[in-house]
Amino acid sequence: MESDLVWAPDGRSFVYSSSQAGRFDVYRQQPDSGLPPEPVPTVESQFKAVLSFTPDGRGLVIAAFDPVRRWGLWLVPLGKEAAPTLLMPVEGRDFGAVVSPDGRWLAYNTTDSGRSEVYVTPFPAGGQRTRVSVNGGWNPTWVRGGNELLYGSRQGRDVNVMSVQVGAGTVFTAGAPQPVLSRRDLVTFAATSDGERLLLSVESGDTPPPYISLTLNWTAAMRAR
Numbered sequence: 001m002e003s004d005l006v007w008a009p010d011g012r013s014f015v016y017s018s019s020q021a022g023r024f025d026v027y028r029q030q031p032d033s034g035l036p037p038e039p040v041p042t043v044e045s046q047f048k049a050v051l052s053f054t055p056d057g058r059g060l061v062i063a064a065f066d067p068v069r070r071w072g073l074w075l076v077p078l079g080k081e082a083a084p085t086l087l088m089p090v091e092g093r094d095f096g097a098v099v100s101p102d103g104r105w106l107a108y109n110t111t112d113s114g115r116s117e118v119y120v121t122p123f124p125a126g127g128q129r130t131r132v133s134v135n136g137g138w139n140p141t142w143v144r145g146g147n148e149l150l151y152g153s154r155q156g157r158d159v160n161v162m163s164v165q166v167g168a169g170t171v172f173t174a175g176a177p178q179p180v181l182s183r184r185d186l187v188t189f190a191a192t193s194d195g196e197r198l199l200l201s202v203e204s205g206d207t208p209p210p211y212i213s214l215t216l217n218w219t220a221a222m223r224a225r
Helices: 218-224
Strands: 002-007 014-018 025-029 038-040 048-053 059-066 070-077 085-089 096-099 105-110 117-122 138-143 148-155 158-168 172-174 178-183 186-191 198-202
Touching: 002 048, 014 048, 025 048, 048 096, 059 096, 096 138, 105 138, 117 138, 117 148, 117 172, 138 186, 148 186, 158 186, 178 198
Parallel strands: none
Antiparallel strands: 002 014, 014 025, 025 038, 048 059, 059 070, 070 085, 096 105, 105 117, 138 148, 148 158, 158 172, 158 178, 186 198
16 A cells, blocks of 8 residues: 655655565655666654655655654654654644745644644744634645645635634744635645645545435346356
């Protein structure tokens, strides 16, 4: 099983999670090289999810499960001997975490308040965090050079993409969330870096609803075969 594919900033390779070795590990693939995927050393954990690269491509943010510390966000250095660093513990199972374009801030979602909300904290030091979402949020995405954050939010039966104007210089500030679009069939989304286009993943209307079929006189049907 492969999941959580993330492209490197230079677009020449991508990383993903795979359970091909019996537990989830991280692999890096260079599509044009003709070489097989290369394992990426991370942390000792049965479950790992790739979340994002740092802007310079030298680090990787992942979520990993530890039986003692439970789920946590980790910074994994690439191409050198430095050890991974635990950024913070998080709650839940559906994680999103992405470093701002200037490398100073980390936007992430966690359920430690009782439901998933989006926060921003200094990167990589952590510490004080600012809640960006209102009434729930997930899948934070930086656009427009770090001046805007998008996130998903469910309101009743509708799923919204919300936009927040932010100031992410030496001090982080956030405005009030505003809806960009709303769809009942929205699963998740991705955005171009300029924020002008969204790629939506939606539920397929071609999938039939689950049903129970009752077959009468099935023994006669078997004899007819």
